[in-house]
Amino acid sequence: MAGAGRMTPAPLRLASRDLMVGVLPAKGSDIVEIIDQRTGVDLMFRTPWAAWDTPSTAVWDSRSRWLSTYRGGWQVLCPNAGPERAVNGALWGFHGEASVVPWRIVHAAETEAVLQTCLHTAPVSLRRHLSVDGAVLSVLEEVTNLSDREREVMWVHHPAFGAPLVAEGARLYTGARTLVADADAPGTVLTPDSVHTWPFVSGADGRTLDLSVLPGPTSHREIFGCLTDFERPYLAVVNQELDLAVTVSWDAKVFPHAWLWQEFCATEDYPWFRRAYALAVEPASTMPGTGTVAGLRRGEPLRLAPHETRSAHLTMTVSSAEGAVSQFRQRGSAAAGEISVSNQ
Structure with missing residues (x-):
């Protein structure tokens, strides 16, 4: 999309000896790059139009507008994730307002930053503290209900990884025990609403696949579903x-x-045209879709009491491949994040 818009503004950068992290306060507080200083590898997926801001067009739906400025990286989706929907008289756009509006920089230093935003389509504010310490990126995030009645939101983190970390033969580890295929768009392999024991799935053609082993871009594979029933809440990509x-x-x-x-270069038409090679595992308050499957309710929102603040801590750790695998063997997972709930 070169020449289709203006250049992306330079990110706010946080750095340690081991990591360099780029954040875009002007657009959703997106984490657009996480570079391992040892290897020089940017861990995150980048869209073919990552360097450009394409102007929104009024006739486009919210999904198209969101994708037109999606560079890859790591977004926070709130109060909505997935297709747009009408809630309390407002239209919650595709993947939510928090991922597209500007965030205010409250504090910025070499290794940390605090950013904040208030939403218009829901009486909700978000505040995040990002910090790098060695090879660890910490994300401490708060969501606050600003109103005097209970509110329901979706809260999803959307980190997408790309090449060269994602490559044929790389492995995906997770503490989930169950994968539920999406009801409407499960991709090229899974049957809609099918339930599988991770990592082995029965494909629509009857063959069994191990989804923990990643194929290359010529596989033209697409999968969308929900991991759940976590023994330990973690994901790891190991190359x-x-x-x-x-x-x-x-x-x-x-x-x-x-x-x-x-x-994995599967979608022939808009928006990827077989130009995207990406893997995302997205910690989520809510299963995508509606209805129930395998005793689980899709679309179950996160409920915030009047003036309640909910906070969550996520960590990303970069290491050698052997170091990560040794950790799994010894402990079964990376250490879980922390969470606290308070009323203001």
């Missing part, structure tokens, strides 16, 4: 060839699910 691994951990009390998105 033995690069001797590189990334582990994300969180607390399942706020994020009991994780949306799984694999787009």
